[in-house]
Amino acid sequence: MHRLTTTQAANVHVIFVAFETLRKPRDVDALIPAWSLDLKTWQKQVADVIKEQKGRRSLIIIDTTNPLSATEASNLPALLSSFIGPTTSLLAVYHLDVLHRPQGCGHNAYAPAPLTLLKYLATTIFTVHALQHVLACKAARDRSHAEPLFGLEEGTEGVLQGLGANGKQEIVLEMEHRRKSGRGVREWFYLPLQPAPKPGVSSGTASTTHATKIVRSGILLLEDHPQYRTPEQEAEAQAGNGGGTFELGLTEKQRRDREGVVLPYFDAQKGGGDGGRILYDMGSEDDFDEDEDEI
Amino acid sequence: MSTRNRTPAALKPYLRLPSETSLILLTSTLSCTVNWLTPRFIIAAINGSGHGDHTDTQSVPGAREEGSTVILTSWMRNQAYWKTELRRITAGMDMDKVIATGKLAFVDCFTNLTQLAPEKALSEQESRITQAIAKANGAGRRIVLVLENPDILIALALTTTYDLSDFLLRLRNQVHSTVLVCNADLPLVAAATTSQEGMQNTPIEAETAAFLVQQAHAAQYVLGVRELETGAAKDVSGVLRVTRGGAAYSWDDEEDDVEEVKELEALYLIQRDGNAKVFERGTSMI
Incomplete structure (x- = not known):
């Protein structure tokens, strides 16, 4: 079953043209019950709502185009294009499994199917x-x-x-x-x-x-x-491994050993900030020479 | 009018009063009729979701306990049939008495169906159903509309798919929720499959298929019954499948507290007394 849900982006006016929906869905600003109106009336209502927006971006949603494609088969592209403008986008739903059967004897048997036209029109x-x-x-x-x-x-x-x-x-x-x-x-x-x-x-x-x-x-x-x-x-x-012949990872023991290593002169890296100095811890065998230059 | 123990537990979640403006589609086949399920929807709606069964832990807090008024409209059967059927299933419910209390109304679209002028048929029936709704509106109870086999109107060439779905929308707009019963035999829906694409279908095949699929798109959930793949069996009457329809996605603030209806595929058995058992495939129903 084909059905779209809509999200309301910031500051977009959503107009919902209903052919099979009775209750206003959430986040919709204007619901036009097209199922109970004739073509001219709902077309005018949509146009009026768009005009009211004065350039604010709007999104028109048509909940199903199947009834339209049966009654307005040849007119469909012109009808839908009439709503689209620089500030208006159109989202139309077509139920693929609802059989198309054009009504009326005036139908042109050589005209392309409405779905073909809709697909051609769509971005x-x-x-x-x-x-x-x-x-x-x-x-x-x-x-x-x-x-x-x-x-x-x-x-x-x-x-x-x-x-x-x-x-x-x-x-x-x-x-x-x-x-x-x-x-x-x-x-x-x-x-x-x-x-x-x-x-x-x-x-x-x-x-x-x-x-x-x-x-x-x-x-x-x-x-x-x-x-x-x-x-x-x-x-x-x-694994995230490129499939090389090297083992690039570490075993758990290797990792623990590596963490245990204390780097030389670690406290020097914390920085004394007073320039170069020699740090030397006297061992027991060292003989302190007073004559030498002060460290 | 005890209905306790008569409703299979597995069915109870589906019989609860559905949300506003929703549609439930019941589909039937020639070898397996949905007639056993329709009366259970009617009785559940009349009695309210509580059923007087307070031990039902599955009921949602705030669930509508009070009953609704049911307007039963049939294009397939007359009142005498429904009277017998309702009495059988509830063990003694008198349809006439329930109608007198205003909890049920019956609109007979069956008896004079073939005598109506084709162009007038739909509007005549609509005005009768609308009258029944208007009459029931005064009682202050929610109204559940049960429509049995309006698809027959297409088969009789009294209407077309889109006229009939507009007719349904107009009626659905006036009531709380609607239960629609249709036939879904293979020849009636086969026209909608891709394998039939480009083939010339007869108008009745094409129109019925389009109508049925369109209603499934609009339905909150679809309950379909069909025969077992292996044919009839002594201990299984058929298969019941519940699926979410195209309207299962209508996110409304009110619906947030309503549990999602689970999909189901189960076997069922209708016993001689009209009692129904619903059980999982592979388990014994005893």
């Missing part, structure tokens, strides 16, 4: 995966097995979702970002959704997650995730 595309499913697929790939299928794809009667979907602990993000230069960046990320439990706080109360805390708690590349590596890679990463 960044995030596809959300469940970690459990990604790991299971990788384990199968590593052993050259066929990758398992989940949810609807399982083809089991009565199964809508695979177990492990929509985990609240973590998700995997597949990112495709198009730079201005035209070069694309493709990367897979691991995103924990729960901050690490603080010491002294029971795990039960740690689940009181605030959306803004979530991202700070550490996004990392999927290939750096301990569970994604094979045990061999993991052991290698733990």
Whole structure:
């Protein structure tokens, strides 16, 4: 299931255009119930809210573009682009598994699918995966097995979702970002959704997650995730050894011996600060000569 | 009206009154119907999460103990069916009496379904359900809406996916929470899989699949029943799977104290008296 959570960055006005959400999500400044309004009305409401911001940065979130792509199939790019400006960004969610079926007889059979248009329009595309499913697929790939299928794809009667979907602990993000230069960046990320439990706080109360805390708690590349590596890679990463023929480390005894060594003239290094001096401890066999120059 | 011992312990966390505006999706298949689960949701909502069972340590502090008003709307069955079914499961609950107390309302969208003009069907039914909600609103109890098989409207070509989901949103907006019962047989959902991409599906296949998947996206959790992979068995009626739906992520301040609903895959057995047992795979239910 594909679903995005939002974080509110500092001083960004968040406008939520709801097609399937009834209650205002946390951190959202304006909720526009587009499901109950016609196209012109909610378009105007969004435009009005943006105008009110007078140049303050705003983020428009559309909770699903599937109904729009059915009713406004040919008009979709123009419609969405009309909101985007120098101070406005748009985050639109498209459910990949909701079947697209354009409505009306006026539909052009030769027009590209809405998803194709949306992907063409987008600067960044995030596809959300469940970690459990990604790991299971990788384990199968590593052993050259066929990758398992989940949810609807399982083809089991009565199964809508695979177990492990929509985990609240973590998700995997597949990112495709198009730079201005035209070069694309493709990367897979691991995103924990729960901050690490603080010491002294029971795990039960740690689940009181605030959306803004979530991202700070550490996004990392999927290939750096301990569970994604094979045990061999993991052991290698733990050892941190380049694989040379020398033993660069120390044994425990060597380390203790090294710590026990007292460097010569250690107190001199603490510094007397009065220039060069000769420090000499008289031994029992030394014969003190009064005639010699004073030390 | 004792319901004690009639609700399997493993099911109790899922029968608690869910958070505001939430949707719970129950899916059924031809060989395994979810009919045994729907009445349990109705009874749990009417009686409140406490069930009068104070030893239930699982209940969250501050959990809503008081009951709700249930508005049961069926596109598949009439009131006589529900009367028998509720009496059987609760061992003696009289549906007519509960309706008289205002804790339950039944909206029959089944009986005249085929006699309605297609263009009027949806609006006529919506106004009847809205009336029932308005009537129940006066009582000051929370309202739980149970919708049984509105997906039949798509199969009868009385509506389309997006009209029906707007219809549901309008209704959901008026009540505390909604339980939606749908059929999820393979032919009804297969159109949504990638293997079917580019294939010409019939409108009913495509529309039903789109509707069902869309509702799963909007659902807080999905409870699906299906047949055992190995077919029918004497001591197992079917498999129950509970998964988190697409709306499991709605982080609201109010929801912070609500425990996360755990995923579950378990077997169940419906006995001749209507009693249900839910047990882990591999364990004996006795």
